[in-house]
Amino acid sequence: MDSTMQSPPLLISQILKFGSRIHADQEVVTCTEDGTRRMTYAEVGKRSAQLAHALRGLGIEGDKRVATFMWNNAEHLIAYFAVPSMGAVLHALNIRLFPQQLVYITAHAGNEVVIVDNTLAAPFSQLLPRLTTLRHVIVNGPVEDSVREALAAPDHIESVHDFYELIDGQPETYDWPTDLDENSATSMCYTSGTTGNPKGVAYSHRSNYLHSTAVAMCLGVGQGDRLLTVVPLFHANAWGFPYLCFMAGASIIMPDRFLQAGPLARLLTEEKVTSGGGVPTIWNDLVRYLDEHKPDVSSVRRLMVGGAACPPALMKAFQERHDIEVVHGWGMTEMSPVGTLAVPPVEAEFGSEEYWRYRAAQGRLLPGVEARLIGPEGDEQPWDGASVGELEVRGPWITASYYSNGEEPQTELDEMASKFDDGWLRTGDVGALTEDGYLILTDRSKDVIKSGGEWISSVDLENAIMGHPAVLEASVIGVPDEKWGERPLATVVVAEGQSVTADELRDFLDGKLAKWQLPERWSFIDEVPKTSVGKFDKKLLRSRYAGGELEVTQLD
Ligand code: AMP
Secondary structure, eight states, X not given: OOOOOOXXXXXXXXHHXXXXXXXXXXXXXXXXXXXXXXXXXXXXXXHHHHHHHHHHHTTOOTTOEEEEEOOXXXXXXXXXXXXXXXXXXXXXXXXXXOHHHHHHHHHHHTEEEEEEEHHHHHHHHHHGGGOTTOOEEEEESOOOHHXXXXXXXXXXXXXXXXXXXHHXXXXXXXXXXXXXXXXXXXXXXXXXXXXXXXXXXXXXXXXXXXXXXXHHHHHTOOTTOEEEEOSOTTSGGGGGHHXXXXXXXXXXXXXXXXXXXXXXXHHHHHTTOOEEEEOHHHHHHHHHHHHHHOOXXXXXXXXXXXXXXXXXXXXXXHHHHHOOEEEEEEEOGGGXXXXXXXXXOTTSOTTSHXXXXXXXXXXXXXXXXXXXXXXXTXXXXXXXXSXXXXXXXXXXXXXXXXXXXXXXXXXXXXXXXXXXXXXXXXXXXEEEEOTTSEXXXXXXXXXXXXXXXXXXXXXXXXXXXXXXXXXXXXXXXXXXXXXXXXXXXXXXXXXXXXXXXXXXXXXXXXXXXXXXXXXXXXXXXXXXXXXXXXXXXXXXXXXXXXXXXXXOEEOO
16 A cells, blocks of 8 residues: 655755745854854744755756865854755765875765865965866865965866855745755765765755754753754764754754864853753863863763764763763764664663663664674674674665766776675674664774784773873774783873873773783873864874884883
8 A cells, every 4th residue: 555645855955945034043063263143043044045045057967066164053054054055966975185185085976166264275275286177165264365266277277256246146945956866965075084085975855854853852952952963064964963953953053163171161151051062072172171170061961973983981971070971972974874872771771880881882773773792703693682793784774885976997986886885885893783773882893903813902901091191092903922922002192291101001991891802002192183083093093002112111
């Protein structure tokens, strides 16, 4: 029997129309050097229409690509809505990628127009001569004449505009197309992979719609919430925050380029933030700031942390000292990105050991995300919380392939295809699943340490070391060992004003992990190097070790 239900396509323009009308008074707040600036959702709706008209005037039609090179701010949010709603494709460039990666992804995606923040315009202008698919540049905010001239200089650039000069005066409504295929592309993100070329994922209207609904529901975002969106709009689809805020009627607080703990804490207090999202390194800095300066953060209920494993010590610090619940989430660019969220089951008594076990896990599968664990022999592993395998996933917001522009060499196409297994995405993450669907990741398959035929989880070691009060950060890598094949090397950053020795740290770990897993090699460093999206860069640490750049203390 056919259903009797209506089936309008699920489109970004519906989210825009809904949020800008039904939640017209909610606002996007952008941090500035000396305060904040604000725009209501009603105004975002009008500005999105104006931007769409302007882009059409620049020749953007069909599924042409519009890139952004921006921080998290109101104008970036407007682009997030305007471009997909008109049927075109938004490509938020990761401003922290290496120049040659930016050159590669801009050409690969075929970007034609770019919107650039004024504060990024000077470095961007140096890159522009190599971004040869671009024809028009729109600059958000004032720039010096010399920068403007540099932006206009390359032969392939036809025009340079100021964002508001371009859109002011355009009609404030747009006849958003309603006959778009909900499976057509809205936006692209490239993975920040440290090997080979970045790989492109193209999200759809449908995938974004369903993903945002599920994340809002499982994270408990509702009307009147105020979400501090630290996760960049150029990374992993900003965890769906822009769209879910419009859906839920929650205001969105954007830090722009002010990502240090001080300005973030000020936003929490002054904007009465209730929730937010970012990678562990950001929250790690923030909690130390809160400990020291004790601003009023009583409005904050929950912060979502993901992108890398969150040390339980960090969660406990927020919970016990500031009454803020840190919700652990796991996902990938390829998954829109959220796959799990660590909200404990209702039965787990608050603060109990069981409760913290659930909180420290990567989280419970979101409805719609199917998972399976594949063991080393290719056999499926049971969901018993202990059997470990590579996680494979599938579902309506998980990519089925990487974007190909038809010009990749066969070797690249083969590599892209190797990430999929009979309709499942191979995540490259290793871990276990409990019977009731909690994911416990032990490692990336390439980071796990293989010592004497046994696996040591670098993440377990890091979490344990970061539980020591004198440790700011710790990253553990596997290094070659004559006897065992590989052994862990712990690189440690000591917190300011503290001191600790390798011996003391090893004693601290005693009893927390099996004896044979404890590192003999320790290296004290100033800072753990980070990738373009703020994760520990273990590839760089490994190469520094191989190049003899790390000073290593060897214990017996
Ligand atoms: P990206 O696509 O840059 O977001 O990277 C995705 C990868 O980040 C995943 O495959 C994991 O290896 C890692 N990751 C994301 N969230 C977590 C988490 N909560 N715990 C551990 N690793 C994570």
